[in-house]
Amino acid sequence: LTVISSLNKAVRGLAPVCGFQSLAVLSRRVSFSPRQVASDASFHSVSFSESDHPRVLITGGLGQLGVGLTKLFRKQFGKYNVILSDIRKPPAQVYQSGPFIYSDILDYKNLREIVVNNRISWLIHYSALLSAFGEANVSLARDVNITGLHNVLDVAVEHGLRLFIPSTIGAFGPMSPPNPTPDLCIQRPRTIYGVSKVHAELMGEYYHHRYGLDFRCLRYPGIISADSQPGGGTTDYAVQIFHDAVKTGNFVCNLRPDTRLPMMFIDDWLRATLEVLEAPAEALSMRTYNISAMSFTPEELVQEIGRHLPDLQVIYETDPVRQAIADSCPIVFDDSNARSDWGWKHNYGLPELVQTMLNFTGSNFRMLRAN
Numbered sequence: 001l002t003v004i005s006s007l008n009k010a011v012r013g014l015a016p017v018c019g020f021q022s023l024a025v026l027s028r029r030v031s032f033s034p035r036q037v038a039s040d041a042s043f044h045s046v047s048f049s050e051s052d053h054p055r056v057l058i059t060g061g062l063g064q065l066g067v068g069l070t071k072l073f074r075k076q077f078g079k080y081n082v083i084l085s086d087i088r089k090p091p092a093q094v095y096q097s098g099p100f101i102y103s104d105i106l107d108y109k110n111l112r113e114i115v116v117n118n119r120i121s122w123l124i125h126y127s128a129l130l131s132a133f134g135e136a137n138v139s140l141a142r143d144v145n146i147t148g149l150h151n152v153l154d155v156a157v158e159h160g161l162r163l164f165i166p167s168t169i170g171a172f173g174p175m176s177p178p179n180p181t182p183d184l185c186i187q188r189p190r191t192i193y194g195v196s197k198v199h200a201e202l203m204g205e206y207y208h209h210r211y212g213l214d215f216r217c218l219r220y221p222g223i224i225s226a227d228s229q230p231g232g233g234t235t236d237y238a239v240q241i242f243h244d245a246v247k248t249g250n251f252v253c254n255l256r257p258d259t260r261l262p263m264m265f266i267d268d269w270l271r272a273t274l275e276v277l278e279a280p281a282e283a284l285s286m287r288t289y290n291i292s293a294m295s296f297t298p299e300e301l302v303q304e305i306g307r308h309l310p311d312l313q314v315i316y317e318t319d320p321v322r323q324a325i326a327d328s329c330p331i332v333f334d335d336s337n338a339r340s341d342w343g344w345k346h347n348y349g350l351p352e353l354v355q356t357m358l359n360f361t362g363s364n365f366r367m368l369r370a371n
């Protein structure tokens with residue numbers, strides 16, 4: 001600790017003379033944490049050999065996205081190398097499928113203990129309150145999305161982790177160019193969700209430059225999943241419609257029929273997340289990338305589903321909160337940097353997405369009815 005503290009002093013002392021670059025390089029070598037003043041901090045950086053599989057912790061993993069990602073990562077890296085965590089009780093099949101642990105990201109010591117005891121090398125930070133839920137619970141969203149983020153960043157720096165944090169189309173706003181929306185442009189979101197995601201992008205990039213944190217971030221569009229429910233976002237309608245179409249043939253849409261938003265099928269999203277995490281650092285000219293696959297409106301989605309289920313009845317009852325959020329989101333996402341830097345390429349367009357979703361939700365529903 002004495003050595004580290006002297007090094008830190010030296011680094012601080014050097015800053016004005018050597019400039020930013022040298023400070024970042026030095027700090028990368030000593031791997032100190034912004035919480036270095038804590039007397040019980042453990043300043044070791046996990047040196048994780050490239051031949052090993054990463055040891056992965058996923059926070060907030062019981063939401064729409066975490067369980068699917070866990071399955072893919074366990075296939076790739078081994079069942080016991082991927083720990084799913086959340087503050088909720090896992091369903092039986094999730095609990096039985098591999099390591100699950102309670103982790104509240106607001107509890108910094110608990111988070112650090114999990115990282116240390118399990119020799120974690122990759123942290124996938126999914127805990128968040130999404131756009132519509134965030135607007136209904138601003139103070140909780142501020143705690144989880146901002147205070148929680150600070151804990152995660154500090155633990156990641158302190159233990160030399162590769163840290164992935166998803167951002168979103170919601171990180172833009174009414175002043176951003178909507179069609180197309182590039183990676184770098186004005187970002188003035190008007191939701192606590194959007195504000196907290198811009199904060200995450202900037203803090204992650206700052207820690208990358210300042211402390212050498214291996215921070216990686218993708219701005220996801222609305223993700224369409226078949227076997228998990230969305231958690232209170234603006235793009236939720238595009239998942240719910242499949243379940244209602246198959247079960248009842250009726251759907252009430254909470255966005256206007258002409259609301260065009262960027263969307264992505266879950267298989268593409270899974271691959272994108274794994275690919276950016278595995279990309280060599282030299283391939284990444286940036287640390288935060290837009291990724292995209294398609295943009296569609298509720299009207300277009302209904303029409304495409306109608307080709308398979310012609311009796312589908314849809315009524316539009318616009319929710320003003322969700323509509324306002326949607327109206328300030330990008331319409332078309334420019335993901336050309338992801339495509340050229342690390343080879344991002346989507347496989348699913350609207351027809352493939354609809355066909356695959358209906359196959360899955362249809363057979364699932366028939367199975368449930370038969371049991």
Ligand SMILES: NC(=O)c1ccc[n+]([C@@H]2O[C@H](COP(=O)([O-])OP(=O)(O)OC[C@H]3O[C@@H](n4cnc5c(N)ncnc54)[C@H](O)[C@@H]3O)[C@@H](O)[C@H]2O)c1
Pocket residue numbers: 059060061062063064065066086087088103104105106125126127128129130144148166167168169219220221222223224229230231232233235
């Ligand atoms: N689903 C999408 O379409 C989409 C699009 C863009 C970005 N994202 C981002 O991807 C991530 C995952 O999204 P999702 O759709 O699975 O979210 P979700 O809302 O479905 O799940 C979030 C999870 O966070 C957990 N959580 C809440 N407070 C917590 C705390 N204090 N400690 C630990 N966990 C806590 C919740 O229990 C929940 O299981 C989020 O960061 C979200 O912003 C999602």
Ligand SMILES: C[C@@H](O)[C@H](N)C(=O)O
Pocket residue numbers: 130131132167168169170220221222223232233234235236
């Ligand atoms: C877009 C994304 O961040 C999430 N599905 C939401 O609507 O809030």
